[in-house]
Amino acid sequence: MKEFEEVSRLRERTDHLIALIGNPNVGKSTLFNRLTGMGVLTANYPGMTVGVNLGETEFAGERIGVLDLPGTYALGAVSEDQLVARRGILEAAPDVVVIILDATNLARNLYLLLQVLDLEVPAVAALNLVDEAERQGTRTDLEQLYELLGIPVVATVATRGDGLDRLMKEALELAHSPREFFPVPFYYAADIEKHVREIAAEAGRSGIKIPYGVPSRALALLLLERDEEFTGLVRGREEASGLLALVERKREEIRREHGNDAAVVIARERYGIAGSIVEAVQQRGRGEKASWGERMWEYTTDPRSGLLILAAVLVAVFAALFFGGDLLARLFGELWATLAAGPLERAVRALLGEGVLGTAVKWGLVDGVEAALSVAVPYVFTFYIILALLEDTGYLNSVAFLTDRVMHHLGLHGRAVIPLITAAGCNVPAVMGTRVLSTRRERIIASTLIVLIPCSARTAVIIGGVSRYAGWGYALLLYLILFLLVTLVGLTLNRLLPGEPSGLVMEVFPFRRPAAITVLKKTWVRFKDFVFVATPIMLGGSFLLGLLYGSGWVFKLEAPLRPVMEWWLGIPAVAGLALIFAFLRKELALQLLVVFATGTATASIGGFMAPRQIFIFALVNAVYIPCAATFAVLWKEMGWRVTLAVSAATVLLALLMGGLANLVS
């Protein structure tokens, strides 16, 4: 349990722990937010980026901890969402699992419920979106559903908060008397059950330690389905060889009998049960005419109007970043400068003097924070709000659909668009976000492209430097070049790397109006992650720079750079220094340039660099080597080989392109 400390702490300070689980888009987060309010924590399993949200609520005088597990269609090991959701149930061992069902698509939601019940954990069902279902003419007989499942079922409309009290009441009742939980047992086809019994018996005989202590029937099913995690956990043990051999024989037998893989056969059985339940409890309506949300989907995925809308959205995103980010940047910068920077600077000077250490601390503390406030925070924060909006309306789904084919040429599929767009905010979460991609090949391609996409820090250099001192035409040209570069690199990698792009499989939802609270919460949770990863590096980097600057060493590094910078790239050697230190933080490139410009007494960048030099400078800065934080996260996610290869390749590319630009201009 050590690795999941937040959950144990939550468990300690509350009376009961409940976990929410459900398909994506059933209103689980809305329900969670309704229950818990704003105080949310996220907990990540080591090596997992999909987080579990933790919250607290009070009901009938008792404190209740709530786990919001990632939305998932199944409890398998096929994707990270599934794994995290499953561990949330098995490892965190909540007192009650609340499974949220979508009344408009009950069969598929019951599939997940059957998997939860196979694990034999106490569960309560919330039938959500009943209003939506009724609008479509679908009525559900709750009494009958309860009869068939044997677990409490409560109708809810999470957006209005209807039914939540009853839901909590049922959940608490179950938490108080877990022994009085008698779900109707479900049996799959007789021959499958027979195989399951034999495997379960063998598992008991073999004396292996059963992973997570799941019931032996559940273990047998998971092994038959060849669940990666469970098979892997069992395989490591010597005493399990007989068990695994038996499983293999049974899988062969099932394939022979049913003509399909055992996983498919079991899924079919579950869907069979789910379907017969739905038939008994629901009268399906005819379904009404295309709603607003469905029409929006059509407009946004139609190749003509869709591309226009995409272009408009991208322009709007950049405009919002440009103006909104800029506004915030100024605001924060001013606030910091007037309120904190002065006194802090004086304090540092008084304590440490104006020596090397004083300068270093001042750079780290005062300038580092200011840089964070005026570059990272405003642009990244603005970007995350936009991203959450795009996600929650469902627009990103349309983009994935629209761009799937194009992405294919880059060796990716439509869903990769999401991390690539995230990259324009910050590369760090984007690299983490490549986990939505299923193969390593895709992750390598996507990570490489992400590194080349200008993040908000590089945008700050482009907008604040190039656009300001060289004109917006240069800035636009730069974006165009970077866009072409990303495309070319994608095409090349797709050719070079062995293997094939995998396919897009994604559920498509009608458009919805995003809920402000969910958007804000999402933004906050992501932003917090960013701050924790990036800020220490920023402050540390600034401190180091201060140290080098204060001691005067920084200018000693200038001479060896001269040939590359002055002869090949045609920019002042001092700008090369700025580029090197920009490894720590890309926006440092611009800030250092300003500092050096001041140092050489020209007062402004425009004074000692021509427009074309600033252009080359920003181009090299945008392409060469990912920043330290990205470097670290790449290393963690993809391993040292990929990280070093990508870094080396980008340095070469940057030098090549910079040199070419110098020749041409």
Place this chain on the structure above:
Amino acid sequence: MPSEIVEEYLEAIFKLGSEGRDVGLSRLAEHLKVTPASVSETVRRMEAQGLVRYQGRGRGRGPAADSRSGGGHRHGRPSDDEPQSLRKGVTLTAKGERLARTLVRRHRLSERFLTDMLGMDWEKAHQEACKLEHALSPETEGRLADLLGNPDTCPHGHPIPDADGRIRERKLKKLSECGEDERGCIDRVEEEEPQMLQYLSSLGLLPEVEVEVKEVAPFNGPLLVKAGGAQYALGREVASKIWLRKK
């Protein structure tokens, strides 16, 4: 009239062959749960009776690989579509094929009878049918079929050949080749990637599920497919792994 053992072999070769893979001696031995030595002995005897052909290892390699990568033909495309001689391993001659189909028909009819009429479970019915199939005369077979109302499939969903041994051809089409508003029933999903297969299964994109194509993105873009109560965007390469049975 071939012996019961030979009949079992014919049936096994037919079944394994219609899965679209080569039928090697070792696979056959494994399937019939006998030793490779006795398989090789019986196959030789059957070759002499003109029921099978046998191509050992190393011959006809290239073309065999082609017929395998064609995928997608469990029962939709009858195996006699393919040039049998190009296959590696044991293949049925026309005579062997006819006999095999009769046996398969008797087996599957018996299964239907045992499950539908006698209420036996599938597993048991299969074992019993293995014995019954050898004992049925053409007349009993015909009357049984009439009694059951000439069913198309066995309880497992495999097709029952008709009295002439023909398997009623069902139109199979890749989902990726369907146009807008086309609908059909998923017949099978190719299984190259177990992860993808499991994921599709959990979404309910399973055999026997009805799907409707709502939208096809141009330039080989993805398809928007309706299945169950939901809609899914499926890339071309995924859709090409899904075989639809048209109504």
